[in-house]
Amino acid sequence: IHNQENQKENSDLSLASLFKKNGRRKTVVRNLGQMIYYSKVKFKFQHCQEVNDCFLELFQSYLYFQSMGSNGLTYQGTLPLKELNVCEIETGKSTGQEEHAFRIAGSLLNPLIVFCSTESELKQWLYHLEKQIQLNGGRLGLPFLSQ
Numbered sequence: 001i002h003n004q005e006n007q008k009e010n011s012d013l014s015l016a017s018l019f020k021k022n023g024r025r026k027t028v029v030r031n032l033g034q035m036i037y038y039s040k041v042k043f044k045f046q047h048c049q050e051v052n053d054c055f056l057e058l059f060q061s062y063l064y065f066q067s068m069g070s071n072g073l074t075y076q077g078t079l080p081l082k083e084l085n086v087c088e089i090e091t092g093k094s095t096g097q098e099e100h101a102f103r104i105a106g107s108l109l110n111p112l113i114v115f116c117s118t119e120s121e122l123k124q125w126l127y128h129l130e131k132q133i134q135l136n137g138g139r140l141g142l143p144f145l146s147q
Helices: 002-024 026-030 096-100 119-135
Strands: 035-045 052-059 062-068 074-080 084-088 101-106 109-115
Touching: 035 119, 052 119, 084 119, 096 119, 101 119
Parallel strands: none
Antiparallel strands: 035 052, 035 109, 052 062, 062 074, 084 101, 101 109
16 A cells, blocks of 8 residues: 555656646747747846846747746746836946846736846847837836937
């Protein structure tokens, strides 16, 4: 009986790991439509200090992010563009790596701060996000692009 229980437990574990692997597969993300823009950036939750490397991918209607935290936890999410509010963080309010940063917020989302490596990359993200949010019927909160 003990052997049968162990076999059942082991098969349950392998089933769980199988689903875990499938859940992380890029094929799930590819079903979101055409990828518009992507890059490796850094991000943090607005009220946290920990900054993590992050892969950010912009699709026609969604923004997808995936990052591994220092404690091994994977942060990932698919955010509908229609519900997002994006704004550039002014340089005067930040220092160092936060020089090229923008904030992503939404109704059910803890605000994220995204750090780009260059000003050019920041402008690319803001341009593509503004365009896709507008195409999805979202509200534009990007006054910096009209300046």
